[in-house]
Amino acid sequence: MAEATDGDGWELEPGDEEGAAVMALIGRQLRAWREAVGLKASELGAALGYGEGIVYKVEGGARIPRPEYLDKADDVLKAGGRIKSLKEDAAKLRYPKKVRDIAEVEAKSVELTAYSDHYLHGLLQTAEYAQALISMWRPVLPREQIERGVAARVARQSIFERDPAPNLSFIQEEVTLRRPIGGKMVLRRQLEHLLELGKLQQVEIQVMPTDSEDHAGMSGEMEVLKFMDGTALGRGVRLFGGRPVSDPKQLRVIELRCGIIRAQAHPPGESLAFIEQVLGEL
Structure with a gap:
């Protein structure tokens, strides 16, 4: 994941060529606007409240500018909102390429089926649950890296x-509803959030009971996404090297397992009642 070097912006993770190309384009535009009004980098930096070095790094594509940087630059350079319009592209670069790719695929999907075994699926997580979860990673991540991870996860939830x-x-293993990640109050609010999502017409949440003797998901979490053009993409954490697959034969394996898991889990109505029961036990 990309590391922040100071409070003036962020850097990309190594090897993110797509992000580097976008950063370079943003930097060239900012430099063109600055030169068009006849300002030196030092003068723009002083007007924005940043050092000259930060201006050069942003214009050189070496630093992802923060939203407030772009807001101030738009005002100082009298860009009429054109620099501010770059904020969305710049904000996306805060997230690792893997996360951006996941969000892009999810945004294009017309159908998603996911089985999760150790924690709640990212699309279902509240911000405080996600923060508690990411904070558990070892080695411990820097605070800003945790915040960026949480922001990326929450941003994906625009799919709803x-x-x-x-x-x-979503098929969730029962233990994911009971493990008090972040503490009981965080779990309580998370379960309440699940109940709200479960009321949406396009959302089904099912619970896979721990006492089930037959379980098609023992190979771990898996997911299938289908698209408008009839194509699909699947991934199983212990299937086909854990990489996303689109080959029909490989997809069939993941789809078959997901279908069996759905049949083995509690139906959606019973699952919501089960979540209410777990919530009542807290």
């Missing part, structure tokens, strides 16, 4: 607001 809405099906 899409119109037309995609069909979203």
Whole structure:
């Protein structure tokens, strides 16, 4: 994941060529606007409240500018909102390429089926649950890296607001509802959030009971996404090297397992009742 070097911006993770190209484009535009009004880098830096070195790094594509940097630059350079319009592209670069790729694929999907065994699926997590979860990673991550991870996870949840809405099906292992990640109050609010999501017409949440004797998901978490053009993408953490697959034969294996898991789990209505029961036990 990308590391922050100071409070003036962020750097990309190594090897993120796509992000580097976007950063270079943003930097060239900022430099062109600065030169168009006849300002030196030192003068723009003074006007923005940043050092000259930061201006050169941003314009050289070596630093991802913060939103407030772009807001101030738009005002100082009288860009009429054109620099501010770069904030969305710059903000996306805060997240690692892997996360951006996941979000892009999810945003294009019309159907998603996911089975999770150790913790709640990222699309279902509250911000405080996600923060507690990411904070548990070892070695311990820097605070800003944790915040960026949480922000990326929450940003993906705009999928619930899409119109037309995609069909979203989540099968959660029972233990994911009981493990008090972040403490009991965090878990309580997380379970309440699940109940709200479960009321959405396009969302189905199912619980896989721990006492089930037959379980098709013993190979770990897996997911299938389907798209408008009829294509699909699947991934199983212990299937096909854990990499995303689109080959029909490989997809069939993941789809078959997901289908069996759905049949073995509690139906959606019973699952919501089960979540309410777990919530009542806290």
